[in-house]
Amino acid sequence: MTALIEIEGVETGYGRVKVLHGLSVELQEGANIGLFGPNGHGKTTLLRAVSGLLRCWSGSIRFLGQEIANLSPRRIVEMGLIHVPQGSRLFPELTVGETLALGAQRKEARPEQAKNQEQVLAIFPKLRERWRQRVSTLSGGERQMLSIGMAMMNHPRLLLLDEPTLGLAPKIKEELAVAIHKISAEGVPLIVVEQDVEFLLDLTSRLFLVSHGVVERSIDSEHPLGHEDIMQMYFGH
Numbered sequence: 001m002t003a004l005i006e007i008e009g010v011e012t013g014y015g016r017v018k019v020l021h022g023l024s025v026e027l028q029e030g031a032n033i034g035l036f037g038p039n040g041h042g043k044t045t046l047l048r049a050v051s052g053l054l055r056c057w058s059g060s061i062r063f064l065g066q067e068i069a070n071l072s073p074r075r076i077v078e079m080g081l082i083h084v085p086q087g088s089r090l091f092p093e094l095t096v097g098e099t100l101a102l103g104a105q106r107k108e109a110r111p112e113q114a115k116n117q118e119q120v121l122a123i124f125p126k127l128r129e130r131w132r133q134r135v136s137t138l139s140g141g142e143r144q145m146l147s148i149g150m151a152m153m154n155h156p157r158l159l160l161l162d163e164p165t166l167g168l169a170p171k172i173k174e175e176l177a178v179a180i181h182k183i184s185a186e187g188v189p190l191i192v193v194e195q196d197v198e199f200l201l202d203l204t205s206r207l208f209l210v211s212h213g214v215v216e217r218s219i220d221s222e223h224p225l226g227h228e229d230i231m232q233m234y235f236g237h
């Protein structure tokens, strides 16, 4: 198996404060991985460094065999690496349809816009129902669906999802989980940050515990740990 993305020894942070202390993780072709761990230990920071939103101070990030650390976010998107940040910002006055059309940013994805749109609406039937509705009137779950739908308009080669189900009620969370499974079944590889370890175990082949800016432990989803072990990893002894 070849690696789709190899992240090696990444250090970065904000101002003089270092958040990632040489973090390494890789994703093999045809797999999904999950990142979890205590709040504020660098998961979001890692996704921002990978998508070019934050400068890497050192280390390397190879995507499809090419070094992408410190390339511009635009170039990284062009390569098909698409990041859906936590609580993505959308334009409140635009309709669902207008917002999805805006999502198609990659040159390669533009000629396929109609096909990609049909795929997005098959994954998120709710977006079809809300087609002419303004973003400002959508629920939190519907906005999250729209954010992921926008990313899918780019026909991603790798999708980064930062806490996609954060703050959602159980029913809508379940709906979103089904949609994310469908995206994976369509062959889109995923790196997912989530606090819900059960959700990650179900979706991904390997989980990584991010703690103090490094990967402290990795877990094979086929041999998951018990609840007690997971609690211990989060909170220590």
Ligand SMILES: Nc1ncnc2c1ncn2[C@@H]1O[C@H](COP(=O)(O)OP(=O)(O)OP(=O)(O)O)[C@@H](O)[C@H]1O
Pocket: 014, 019, 038, 039, 040, 041, 042, 043, 044, 045, 046
């Ligand atoms: N824009 C910023 N400026 C300064 N410090 C920041 C900024 N964004 C994050 N940090 C700090 O970087 C550290 C890591 O934050 P990060 O958001 O990566 O954590 P996380 O593991 O994703 O946690 P969470 O699950 O709460 O999102 C925290 O101490 C946070 O306060």
